[in-house]
Amino acid sequence: MKKIYFIGIFLAVVCLLPSLQTATSLPFSGSYLMRAQGAEAVYWNPASLNSNYKNFVIPVLNLTGGIFNNAFDLDTYNFFCSRDTLSEKDKARLLSKIDSNLRFKTDENIMLFGMTFGNLALASGTHIAAHGRFDKDYLRIILYGNEETDYFFTKEDNQVEGLVYQDITLGAGNWNISPYFKLPVLPAIKVGASASILIGGAVAETDKFIGTLHSDFDGMQLKQDVYLRTGILGIGTKALLGVESEPLPNLSVGMSLDNIGGFIKWVGENKMYHYNVESDSVFAADLEEDFVTEVDSSWSIGNFTTKIPPELRLGAYYSFRKINVSADYVQGFKASQVTSPIGYFCFGAEFLPLPVLPLQIGYRPGNKDQPWSFSYGIGIRVKPVNLGIGIQSVSSIIPGYKTRGVNFAGNFSIHY
Amino acid sequence: MKAKYLIFSLLILCLMFCGCEIKNFNLPSWNVNLKVPLINEHYYVSDLVDSVNFFMENDSIIVQASGDFEANPLNNIPVVLLDEPEDATLLSGIEATGSFSLSQAQDSIRLSYGVISQGEIDFNFSGMSPEVISASLVFQEFRDNTGAPLTISYNNLTGWRSVNLEGYYFGQEGSDNVINQLDYDLHVTSSLPIGTPVGNLEIRMGGPVYFSLIRGIVTSYKILMNNSLANVDVEYPEGVSDAIQIKSAKITIDVHNPYSFACLMNGQIYGRNDDGEEAVYNIPQSEAYLIHPVNDASGGFTRLIFEGTEVNNLVQIMPTHVELREAFFSVYNPNHQIGEMNIHELLNGTYIVRTPLVLEFTDKEIMPADSTEIEISDDNIDLIEENINDVHLMMSIVNRLPIGGQITLFFSTDPNFRPDVNDPSQLVKSAHLSALTYQEQEIDLNLDKNEIKMFTHPYVYMRLKIKFDNTNGPVSITATPEDYIGIRCMLQVNAHIEES
Numbered sequence: 001m002k003k004i005y006f007i008g009i010f011l012a013v014v015c016l017l018p019s020l021q022t023a024t025s026l027p028f029s030g031s032y033l034m035r036a037q038g039a040e041a042v043y044w045n046p047a048s049l050n051s052n053y054k055n056f057v058i059p060v061l062n063l064t065g066g067i068f069n070n071a072f073d074l075d076t077y078n079f080f081c082s083r084d085t086l087s088e089k090d091k092a093r094l095l096s097k098i099d100s101n102l103r104f105k106t107d108e109n110i111m112l113f114g115m116t117f118g119n120l121a122l123a124s125g126t127h128i129a130a131h132g133r134f135d136k137d138y139l140r141i142i143l144y145g146n147e148e149t150d151y152f153f154t155k156e157d158n159q160v161e162g163l164v165y166q167d168i169t170l171g172a173g174n175w176n177i178s179p180y181f182k183l184p185v186l187p188a189i190k191v192g193a194s195a196s197i198l199i200g201g202a203v204a205e206t207d208k209f210i211g212t213l214h215s216d217f218d219g220m221q222l223k224q225d226v227y228l229r230t231g232i233l234g235i236g237t238k239a240l241l242g243v244e245s246e247p248l249p250n251l252s253v254g255m256s257l258d259n260i261g262g263f264i265k266w267v268g269e270n271k272m273y274h275y276n277v278e279s280d281s282v283f284a285a286d287l288e289e290d291f292v293t294e295v296d297s298s299w300s301i302g303n304f305t306t307k308i309p310p311e312l313r314l315g316a317y318y319s320f321r322k323i324n325v326s327a328d329y330v331q332g333f334k335a336s337q338v339t340s341p342i343g344y345f346c347f348g349a350e351f352l353p354l355p356v357l358p359l360q361i362g363y364r365p366g367n368k369d370q371p372w373s374f375s376y377g378i379g380i381r382v383k384p385v386n387l388g389i390g391i392q393s394v395s396s397i398i399p400g401y402k403t404r405g406v407n408f409a410g411n412f413s414i415h416y
Numbered sequence: 417m418k419a420k421y422l423i424f425s426l427l428i429l430c431l432m433f434c435g436c437e438i439k440n441f442n443l444p445s446w447n448v449n450l451k452v453p454l455i456n457e458h459y460y461v462s463d464l465v466d467s468v469n470f471f472m473e474n475d476s477i478i479v480q481a482s483g484d485f486e487a488n489p490l491n492n493i494p495v496v497l498l499d500e501p502e503d504a505t506l507l508s509g510i511e512a513t514g515s516f517s518l519s520q521a522q523d524s525i526r527l528s529y530g531v532i533s534q535g536e537i538d539f540n541f542s543g544m545s546p547e548v549i550s551a552s553l554v555f556q557e558f559r560d561n562t563g564a565p566l567t568i569s570y571n572n573l574t575g576w577r578s579v580n581l582e583g584y585y586f587g588q589e590g591s592d593n594v595i596n597q598l599d600y601d602l603h604v605t606s607s608l609p610i611g612t613p614v615g616n617l618e619i620r621m622g623g624p625v626y627f628s629l630i631r632g633i634v635t636s637y638k639i640l641m642n643n644s645l646a647n648v649d650v651e652y653p654e655g656v657s658d659a660i661q662i663k664s665a666k667i668t669i670d671v672h673n674p675y676s677f678a679c680l681m682n683g684q685i686y687g688r689n690d691d692g693e694e695a696v697y698n699i700p701q702s703e704a705y706l707i708h709p710v711n712d713a714s715g716g717f718t719r720l721i722f723e724g725t726e727v728n729n730l731v732q733i734m735p736t737h738v739e740l741r742e743a744f745f746s747v748y749n750p751n752h753q754i755g756e757m758n759i760h761e762l763l764n765g766t767y768i769v770r771t772p773l774v775l776e777f778t779d780k781e782i783m784p785a786d787s788t789e790i791e792i793s794d795d796n797i798d799l800i801e802e803n804i805n806d807v808h809l810m811m812s813i814v815n816r817l818p819i820g821g822q823i824t825l826f827f828s829t830d831p832n833f834r835p836d837v838n839d840p841s842q843l844v845k846s847a848h849l850s851a852l853t854y855q856e857q858e859i860d861l862n863l864d865k866n867e868i869k870m871f872t873h874p875y876v877y878m879r880l881k882i883k884f885d886n887t888n889g890p891v892s893i894t895a896t897p898e899d900y901i902g903i904r905c906m907l908q909v910n911a912h913i914e915e916s
Contacts, residue, residue, distance in 0.1 A: 081439040086446035145448035145911070191861055217904035219453045284454045284907065394578050400436055 023064045025407035027390035028348025029315020029362030031328040033315030033349065034244065034254050038415060039114025039121045042171030045242035045256045046192030047317075049119050049173035055386070055415035058113035058124070062412060067102050068394040068405020070371055071097040075401035091143040098136045102158040105131035105370065112166075113414075119174040119209040129338040130162035146215050153211030163306065163337040164201035165234070165264055169194050189245045200234025203306050203337075207272070211257065219281035222292075226275045230334065231304065233268025237261060238308055253316045259339065262308030272299045309334035322352040340369050356382050371395040371404055379411075387412045429718045445914035447805055454809075454905035461817065462895040470533035473772075477895045481769040485740060488640045490759035492533045492626030495525050497598065497896030501620035504602060506544075506551050506733050509610035515597040516619065527627075528585040528754060533626030536578045541570045544615035547607040553617060554601040558584045562644040581625060592754045594632055631756045634677055639763055641683070641743040665731035665771035666672060667697070667788060669720040674761035676711040677753070681720065683743030685767075696741075697722065709755060731771055738769070773893035777884040779821060787831060787877040802870055808848045808908040811859040813849060815901050818891040820851030821884040829873045843870045851885060
């Protein structure tokens with residue numbers, strides 16, 4: 001059980017770690033399909049690669065980090081910590097913040113290195129994706145006690161999962177395919193593709209989670225059965241196809257399909273951790289007896305594969321004088337550590353009061369996975385330096401007491 | 417214009433890094449309701465059966481108390497053979513035979529055989545002529561262990577002398593012929609002419625002869641009992657004797673008779689309760705209660721069963737002390753049957769007072785005199801003081817027994833407290849349990865914060881009071897699988913959670 005706790009804590013810490021990602025996307029709340037240029041385009045839309053924009057992403061100086069959850073904000077935290085005693089109303093307030101479970105999540109793309117060579121780019125990044133969710137009923141039991149007769153806990157509301165992997169990605173783009181359609185009215189349609197070699201660092205997956213608590217005159221039945229699969233060192237691949245076009249002046253649209261054939265096969269030290277605790281018909285009068293059976297074990301397992309399901313991204317970008325706006329829609333096809341089947345929109349805008357001073361804002365509406373968020377960024381764009389900082393506030397327009405999470409980002413690259 | 421943009425940008429920066437107060441982590445306290453199943457038990461009446469005091473008989477519970485009894489050791493059986501001195505004239509040269517009449521011929525014991533353990537026969541040769549050469553008297557009925565008859569010889573001594581009869585056998589072993597007279601052979605030799613009187617022989621027995629074994633006809637003989645063995649003290653739960661009445665009872669006496677004579681049991685069974693009430697059951701003298709001899713088909717085993725109003729009267733006073741009084745067995749032999757008694761074998765037996773659990777409950781209260789001490793550890797005291805707000809004990813009870821009542825628990829910190837519902841220093845909790853309920857009865861006992869304080873003392877004392885519902889008639893306690901009390905308890909604790 002200690003090992004499971006350790007892994008859970010590790011995953012939680014991972015969520016807090018400052019990390020490198022394509023930090024330029026954060027101020028736009030991820031609406032970056034049509035904005036990515038240079039080496040970053042291999043992760044967003046390689047069709048954008050072109051010899052007119054060359055850059056070199058500086059390692060270490062591209063940082064982003066933060067944490068968010070779906071329920072609690074700073075105001076709630078301060079309220080909780082300022083109370084000597086929680087009243088029934090206070091407890092109801094805490095519980096009302098959670099829908100069905102309390103979720104923590106991070107999904108980060110850490111770009112370690114990137115460089116363009118004409119229509120080609122080579123980049124490497126580390127991806128850290130982790131999330132944890134805990135059933136609302138756990139908190140209900142802590143706050144109110146076991147007032148209900150039955151509690152059921154399933155994997156849907158209780159799991160910790162994490163994935164750390166590094167990629168080496170080569171992308172190519174700027175291939176105009178419109179001439180093949182032989183339609184003179186067609187604007188240029190550029191396509192691109194990238195392929196990645198994935199080097200798995202570590203993975204943890206909740207394989208099975210069943211929890212029940214039953215308490216009535218017939219005794220107390222308790223069952224907690226958790227299987228957690230872990231792997232260290234894996235190898236895999238994925239591919240990304242992108243397309244973009246500018247059907248109208250200043251308006252460009254695009255689409256990408258990421259994670260094509262994505263998988264990581266874990267070939268290193270793979271283990272299954274099993275923790276089981278069960279008791280049946282327990283009565284306080286029998287507590288002298290050995291009423292709980294507990295199994296805490298781990299064993300090595302063979303190679304296994306973590307699939308990275310495809311994710312479709314649609315985007316549009318429009319620029320007018322000193323302002324540009326973008327909108328993306330992201331739809332995953334399956335739940336995984338890095339994708340969600342629940343689609344979401346994100347919007348970004350940039351205002352250039354000075355050509356060297358971009359001010360950025362982004363908005364991502366909430367969905368079942370994640371609360372809504374606003375992002376802000378400011379940068380300096382002086383050739384050959386391109387730098388910026390950004391912040392994202394979850395469930396609050398600006399970072400404040402209502403924020404359920406913040407992400408910070410800083411980027412630095414040289415373009416030439 | 418550019419300054420505006422700069423100010424705007426700085427504002428954005430301020431927004432991004434605006435400070436928010438983040439309080440130090442402090443865990444508040446709160447209250448939770450914990451439901452803890454306590455017990456789920458079925459208490460079957462049949463579980464009472466221990467084959468010692470509680471037995472099952474046709475689904476009914478039989479309660480019994482039993483004691484052993486044993487006759488006093490017989491020691492030796494005294495039989496008076498000669499109650500008057502006898503004499504015989506000694507005639508020279510005459511071999512005469514004669515007999516002395518045995519007094520026992522008229523007595524309650526008429527022997528055909530016996531083993532003498534103690535006794536003497538006195539004789540006196542008197543007036544003997546000097547010419548007497550020899551004189552002897554031979555009793556054929558007395559033989560020593562070699563089979564030689566008892567011979568009394570003249571050896572020129574006069575005056576009373578004795579012969580010790582210990583170890584002599586009287587009569588023929590296994591004989592069914594009752595010995596009514598003591599035959600003798602008299603031999604006298606002298607130098608005087610034949611038929612001349614040469615002296616006189618006197619015979620007497622100063623007391624009874626004691627036998628360790630007798631065979632013959634015994635028509636009256638008292639076998640005394642060791643009464644102390646038959647005393648039984650009965651303990652009832654405090655006050656229960658006031659609250660219940662036993663409706664019927666049966667006394668069973670099993671007797672092992674080692675003798676080949678039937679007997680009758682005499683005496684009375686005496687009972688007394690703590691209130692001084694007494695009741696006596698006189699064991700009836702009737703051939704219906706004859707104790708069989710060992711030599712008939714019963715092998716000496718007899719079961720006497722007494723029941724009826726008198727027995728019920730004895731049991732209904734709920735005696736705390738029972739004893740056999742003035743008890744003895746008397747040989748009953750109206751047909752003058754031959755039999756044997758051996759002092760090495762004792763009449764013994766058991767007596768069993770059995771009563772089916774057919775009871776009538778009155779509405780009197782039962783309260784044990786002693787309180788139960790509950791020790792509460794320091795840890796638990798701290799826990800109760802700091803974390804427990806109130807406690808609900810929710811009970812769901814199915815009572816399939818025909819007995820119900822009000823149960824009251826009294827708690828106090830005084831070990832010598834007297835239960836009093838009006839004493840505010842006492843914690844009193846009461847619940848009623850109805851009889852013969854097929855639906856679960858919900859009983860909810862609540863302890864609020866003030867009442868819980870009682871249990872923050874190192875020692876708490878509890879006393880129990882039960883007031884049965886009046887059954888208005890006898891009820892039978894049976895022991896089928898449907899006769900049980902099912903108790904399910906759930907403890908609901910409102911606990912205060914705080915950082916320790």
